[in-house]
Amino acid sequence: MSHLADERDELSHLLTQVATGSQGAFAELYRRTAAKLFGVCLRMLADHGEAEEALQEIYTTVWRRAESFDAGRASAMTWLMALARNKVIDRLRQRHEYRPSHSVDLDDLIDDQPGPASRAEATDEYRRLRECLDALEPKQRQSVREAFFSGSTYSELAERCQVPLGTMKSWIRRGLLQLRTCLDA
Amino acid sequence: MNTPLDSDRSQLRYAEYVLGVLDADARADVVSEVLTSDEAATAVNLWHRRLQPMSEEISPVEPPDHVWARIQQALRFDVRERARIAPARPGLWENLRFWHWIGLGASTLAAACLLLLVITTGPHIAPSSPAVPFMASSIAQTDGHVGWTATMDIQQARIIVVPVAPESFTQGKAPQLWLVPSGQKPISVGMIATHAPTTLKLDRALLARLGPTAALAVSVEPVGGSPTGQPTGPIIATGAIGAAQG
Structure with missing residues (x-):
């Protein structure tokens, strides 16, 4: 490398x-x-x-x-x-109006088998983050990833995934804190 | 988790800011905190380092050339400097340099080279559908730098040629733009300016020949245009024609 x-x-x-x-x-x-x-x-x-x-x-x-x-x-x-x-x-x-993609089930929303654009170029930091993301519960991992790649707010994510706002916040917040613990270990 | 709840809560706001889930007001709050508190700045920075590797999953996409031209205009980089620092686009114009080297000055050879160029650069040209309403071309000079960019509006039957960093012309000489259909003689599009955009009409003969197998070229001619209807001076710049990205 x-x-x-x-x-x-x-x-x-x-x-x-x-x-x-x-x-x-x-x-x-x-x-x-x-x-x-x-x-x-x-x-x-x-x-x-x-x-x-x-x-x-x-x-x-x-x-x-x-x-x-x-x-x-x-x-x-x-x-x-x-x-x-x-x-x-x-x-x-x-943007004045939120432009939602169609409401979908969270499981269909995100590619949960991701990889770097080019495997050969994956950094150590990426591999580390990947391990820690993989250790999260699926809902947490998927909502953190979707948030990162879409830049959507909590409300937009909750609407798109058809879950209550509190549920979306809790998935993402618990995911973030667990990621920190895993990455800083 | 054995960190105090309060610390987790403020940590979460920084993480949420970096992740991008906060609304505009909450984002503004974090930004003002970062500007006034070293601790907040360090925390945000750490979250960038933690989360950003995910970006490696996004495939790179080459931006169109005009974005770089606009950046330089916005920053008021002066024109001479721009020509010197245009990002290099290797490969395509090596042939042209070669032809220049063997003596592109002779007008008959110039026309022959143009034909050859179209043939030799063929595989590099991006495919385009016949239905595209706009076409574009970066007209690169023999030194590899883009001299002009051209946008062709098919419906309006016109071409707009914008100087990026064209070379200077001696007194009495001016740039003339040519369309070079594959395997055919150049057709004059018109005289173009070096300091301001030029808009030219595209007549039916030109429109019919636009496409990914044709090229644009600029030659040095008397101010009134080539007296023969074919390039008489050296070809100083050429560009492939592709569908405009949009």
């Missing part, structure tokens, strides 16, 4: 250079990371035009806020992905 570690160092280095105003480093960072972030925008927003707008907003923010990146606190990819998810979720909250 050493090429992953190298890639990680290179991205951190690029982001540090972007913070000093290097447009060349910014172009290289975009070339290496835009497809990953665009995949996330498309998946969560489910709208090509809006995903493009979100990606533009994300990278203009990267340029302006790169100096707040601290390589000691997070990897460059974690920092970029956090920024991207936050922008996308804020956009979802600004």
